[in-house]
Amino acid sequence: MKIIKQLNLGTSLLLLSWCVQAQTTLINNIKGYTLDASGQHLAQFSALQFTDDKIDKLYQSDDNIATGKDWQVIDGKGATMLPGLIDAHGHVLSFGQSLMTADLVNSRSEQAAVKSTLVFAKANPTLAWITGRGWNQVQWPNKQFPSAQSLDKYFPDKPVWLRRVDGHAGWANSKAMQLAGITSSTKAPEGGDIIRDANGKPSGIFVDNAMALIEQKIPPLSIKxxxxxxxxxxxxxxxxxxxxxxxxxxxxxxxxxxxxxxxxxxxxxxxxxxxxxxxxxxxxxxxxxxxxxxxxxxxxxxxxxxxxxxxxxxxxxxxxxxxxxxxxxxxxxxxxxxxxxxxxxxxxxxxxxxxxxxxxxxxxxxxxxxxxxxxxxxxxxxxxxxxxxxxxxxxxxxxxxxxxxxxxxxxxxxxxxxxxxxxxxxxxxxxxxxxxxxxxxxxxxxxxxxxxxxxxPNPFFGLHASMTRQDKNNQPDNGWYPAEKMxxxxxxxxxxxxxxxxxxxxxxxxxxxxxxxxxFILLRDNYFTSEAEHIWQNIVLSTWVNGQKVYQAISK
CATH class of the missing domain: 3.20.20.140 (Metal-dependent hydrolases)
Structure with a gap:
C-alpha cells in the first residue's frame, strides 16, 4: 500500500512538472514598434520572444536567432506589432449592454430613433423594458430634444428608456414616467433637470441626476x-x-x-x-x-x-x-x-x-x-x-x-x-x-x-482624431483647431x-x-507609416494578453 502511494505521488509530481513547464514563443517576420526604456523614443524590432506571460527579448532583422527545440515559432507574415492598446476611460458593462439594446448612434432624426427602437423591440418581444442608447439631438435637423409623445405612439403600454449618446440625459415615454410616478409637480433632484414643455409638463427628457428617477424603476441585473x-x-x-x-x-x-x-x-x-x-x-x-x-x-x-x-x-x-x-x-x-x-x-x-x-x-x-x-x-x-x-x-x-x-x-x-x-x-x-x-x-x-x-471603443478612431483633429471623413481640412494636434x-x-x-x-x-x-497586437497596416487620414481604418489581426491569444481575425 505504501509503495502504491509513493508511485502515485511521484507520478503526480511528474505530471505537475510537465503542466507548469515554461512555454517559449517566438513571433518573427514582423514590423515591431515600441517605446524604449526611456519612454521617449521609438524602438523597432523584427521578432519578439516571450516565455509564458513575460517578454524575453526583442530581435533586430540582422540578429541570429537560435531557437530552442520546444519553442513555438509563429510567422508574423510581415504584420505590424504594437504594444496592446489601453483605453484609460471606458464603461465595460454599459458597452456590453449597448450590444444588447437598441443602438441609436446613427439616428439622424427623432423619428429615425423611434423607428430603430421599434425594430429592436419587435426583435425582442419578451423584454419588460425597452432600453437603448446613442441618440444625439445635435445631429438632428431641428437640434431639439425629443419628446415622450413620439415614443407613445408606438409604445403606449411598454416602458421605454433611451440614454443620450453621452449618458448624461435620458428619453422616457409616458409609460416609463407613469411607473416612476413622474407628474407635473415632480421636482428635479439637485444636480439634475427635468425638461418641461410649454405647459410645465415633463417632456420625457431627464438630465444627469434626474435620470435616476426613471432608472431606479428598471429591474437591476443579477451578477450572473x-x-x-x-x-x-x-x-x-x-x-x-x-x-x-x-x-x-x-x-x-x-x-x-x-x-x-x-x-x-x-x-x-x-x-x-x-x-x-x-x-x-x-x-x-x-x-x-x-x-x-x-x-x-x-x-x-x-x-x-x-x-x-x-x-x-x-x-x-x-x-x-x-x-x-x-x-x-x-x-x-x-x-x-x-x-x-x-x-x-x-x-x-x-x-x-x-x-x-x-x-x-x-x-x-x-x-x-x-x-x-x-x-x-x-x-x-x-x-x-x-x-x-x-x-x-x-x-x-x-x-x-x-x-x-x-x-x-x-x-x-x-x-x-x-x-x-x-x-x-x-x-x-x-x-x-x-x-x-x-x-x-x-x-x-x-x-x-x-x-x-x-x-x-475602437482605439484607431482615437489615434486618428489625436493626430488630425478630423472626423472619419477627414473634415475639416487641416483639422479643427489644428494647433492642438498631437x-x-x-x-x-x-x-x-x-x-x-x-x-x-x-x-x-x-x-x-x-x-x-x-x-501586444498584430495589425494589417503599419501605424507609423500609413497616411494619417487612413489610421482609423486599420484592422486588428490578433490580440494577445499575458502571452495568450485572445482574439484572431477570421481570414477571408
Missing part, C-alpha cells in the same frame, strides 16, 4: 447576467486591439462580478476598476482596501467621482453662461462639501481619485479640491486624474503638471463635438477646450481613452505607456520590453 455581458464586452474590446481598459465608475456588485470572472480566469483583457462615488456601500468597499489579482488581470485602486454633466446636454458646469443659452451655466452634480468629502475619504484610504470634469467651472473646482487634499494627505504619488478635462481656463492648464494630476482625455470627443462646442462656449472659451497641445506643452500627461459607449508618437504614447502610467502599471504593460507582460 452582468458576468455574461462583461465577457461579451471584453471579447469585443479585444477584437479592436484593446488589451486593457480602465472601467470608469462601477458599483460594488459590478466589482464583485469582475472578481468572480478573475477567479474563474474568464477575463480576456485587463481591467482597472474605478469604484463610483457615491454608490451603495462605497465606504465599506474602500475600507477593505485596494487589491490586485495575481495575474494582474483585475486591479482595483481608484475611484470615480462625477463633478458635472456633459457639454452636449448643457450639463457641463461653466463659470459664465452658455453662449447659446443665456442664463444657464450647467449643472454641478454635488455641492462642494459633498465633493470634498468624497475626494478626501478616498485619498485618506490610499485610493487614486479620478473625477469627471467637463466644464471650466467643474475643472477649476476639482483642481482646487485636489490641491488642498493632495497636500493634506501627501498623496501626489497616487497620480490623481481629471476625467475628460474638456473645457479649461488657460490659467488652469499648468496646474496639471504642478499637482501631478493626469489629464484623462478622449480625442474623439473633440471630433464629435466640433459641430456644437463653439456654439456652447463662444470663440474665447473654445481656446481652452480639447486643448491637447497646450496641456502637453505644459508637461501634463495625457492618458487616452474613448469613453465608450459614448464613442466607439504628433503620431504622442498619440501612440497616450494609448500605451501614458495610459499604463495612469493606472500605475507602466512597469508591467504599455511597452514591449524584456520583463514586461506579453500584451
Amino acid at each position: 447576467q452582468q458576468k455574461t455581458i462583461l465577457v461579451k464586452a471584453m471579447k469585443a474590446l479585444a477584437s479592436m486591439g484593446l488589451t486593457s481598459v480602465h472601467d470608469a465608475g462601477i458599483d460594488s456588485q459590478n466589482l464583485a462580478a469582475f472578481q468572480q470572472l478573475s477567479n474563474e480566469q474568464q477575463m480576456p483583457i485587463r481591467i482597472n476598476a474605478m469604484l463610483y462615488l457615491p454608490s451603495e456601500g462605497w465606504q465599506q468597499t474602500l475600507a477593505q482596501g485596494s487589491f490586485h489579482s495575481p495575474d494582474s488581470m483585475l486591479n482595483f485602486n481608484s475611484v470615480k467621482i462625477q463633478a458635472d454633466g456633459a457639454l452636449g446636454s448643457r450639463g457641463a458646469a461653466l463659470i459664465e453662461d452658455y453662449s447659446d443659452h443665456p442664463g444657464h451655466k450647467g449643472l454641478l452634480l454635488h455641492d462642494k462639501k459633498s465633493l470634498n468629502q468624497y475626494v478626501n475619504f478616498a485619498m485618506a484610504k490610499g485610493f487614486q481619485v479620478n473625477t469627471h470634469a467637463i466644464g471650466d467651472n467643474a475643472n477649476k473646482i476639482v483642481l482646487d479640491l485636489y490641491q488642498d487634499a493632495i497636500k493634506k494627505h501627501d498623496s501626489k504619488a497616487l497620480r490623481h486624474r481629471v476625467e475628460h478635462a474638456q473645457v479649461l481656463r488657460i490659467e488652469d492648464i499648468p496646474r496639471f503638471h504642478q499637482l501631478g494630476v493626469i489629464a484623462s482625455m478622449q480625442a474623439t470627443h473633440a471630433t464629435s463635438d466640433k459641430n456644437m462646442a463653439e456654439n456652447r462656449l463662444g470663440s474665447e472659451r473654445i481656446l481652452g477646450a480639447y486643448a491637447w497641445r497646450k496641456l502637453l506643452d505644459a508637461n501634463a500627461i495625457i492618458a487616452a481613452g474613448s469613453d465608450f459607449p459614448v464613442e466607439s 504628433t503620431r508618437l504622442e498619440a501612440f504614447k497616450s494609448f500605451t505607456l501614458d495610459a499604463a502610467y495612469a493606472g500605475h502599471q507602466e512597469q508591467l504593460i504599455g511597452s514591449l520590453l524584456p520583463g514586461k507582460k506579453a500584451d
Whole structure:
C-alpha cells in the first residue's frame, strides 16, 4: 500500500512538472514598434520572444536567432506589432449592454430613433423594458430634444428608456414616467433637470441626476447576467486591439462580478476598476482596501467621482453662461462639501481619485479640491486624474503638471463635438477646450481613452482624431483647431505607456520590453507609416494578453 502511494505521488509530481513547464514563443517576420526604456523614443524590432506571460527579448532583422527545440515559432507574415492598446476611460458593462439594446448612434432624426427602437423591440418581444442608447439631438435637423409623445405612439403600454449618446440625459415615454410616478409637480433632484414643455409638463427628457428617477424603476441585473455581458464586452474590446481598459465608475456588485470572472480566469483583457462615488456601500468597499489579482488581470485602486454633466446636454458646469443659452451655466452634480468629502475619504484610504470634469467651472473646482487634499494627505504619488478635462481656463492648464494630476482625455470627443462646442462656449472659451497641445506643452500627461459607449471603443478612431483633429471623413481640412494636434508618437504614447502610467502599471504593460507582460497586437497596416487620414481604418489581426491569444481575425 505504501509503495502504491509513493508511485502515485511521484507520478503526480511528474505530471505537475510537465503542466507548469515554461512555454517559449517566438513571433518573427514582423514590423515591431515600441517605446524604449526611456519612454521617449521609438524602438523597432523584427521578432519578439516571450516565455509564458513575460517578454524575453526583442530581435533586430540582422540578429541570429537560435531557437530552442520546444519553442513555438509563429510567422508574423510581415504584420505590424504594437504594444496592446489601453483605453484609460471606458464603461465595460454599459458597452456590453449597448450590444444588447437598441443602438441609436446613427439616428439622424427623432423619428429615425423611434423607428430603430421599434425594430429592436419587435426583435425582442419578451423584454419588460425597452432600453437603448446613442441618440444625439445635435445631429438632428431641428437640434431639439425629443419628446415622450413620439415614443407613445408606438409604445403606449411598454416602458421605454433611451440614454443620450453621452449618458448624461435620458428619453422616457409616458409609460416609463407613469411607473416612476413622474407628474407635473415632480421636482428635479439637485444636480439634475427635468425638461418641461410649454405647459410645465415633463417632456420625457431627464438630465444627469434626474435620470435616476426613471432608472431606479428598471429591474437591476443579477451578477450572473452582468458576468455574461462583461465577457461579451471584453471579447469585443479585444477584437479592436484593446488589451486593457480602465472601467470608469462601477458599483460594488459590478466589482464583485469582475472578481468572480478573475477567479474563474474568464477575463480576456485587463481591467482597472474605478469604484463610483457615491454608490451603495462605497465606504465599506474602500475600507477593505485596494487589491490586485495575481495575474494582474483585475486591479482595483481608484475611484470615480462625477463633478458635472456633459457639454452636449448643457450639463457641463461653466463659470459664465452658455453662449447659446443665456442664463444657464450647467449643472454641478454635488455641492462642494459633498465633493470634498468624497475626494478626501478616498485619498485618506490610499485610493487614486479620478473625477469627471467637463466644464471650466467643474475643472477649476476639482483642481482646487485636489490641491488642498493632495497636500493634506501627501498623496501626489497616487497620480490623481481629471476625467475628460474638456473645457479649461488657460490659467488652469499648468496646474496639471504642478499637482501631478493626469489629464484623462478622449480625442474623439473633440471630433464629435466640433459641430456644437463653439456654439456652447463662444470663440474665447473654445481656446481652452480639447486643448491637447497646450496641456502637453505644459508637461501634463495625457492618458487616452474613448469613453465608450459614448464613442466607439475602437482605439484607431482615437489615434486618428489625436493626430488630425478630423472626423472619419477627414473634415475639416487641416483639422479643427489644428494647433492642438498631437504628433503620431504622442498619440501612440497616450494609448500605451501614458495610459499604463495612469493606472500605475507602466512597469508591467504599455511597452514591449524584456520583463514586461506579453500584451501586444498584430495589425494589417503599419501605424507609423500609413497616411494619417487612413489610421482609423486599420484592422486588428490578433490580440494577445499575458502571452495568450485572445482574439484572431477570421481570414477571408
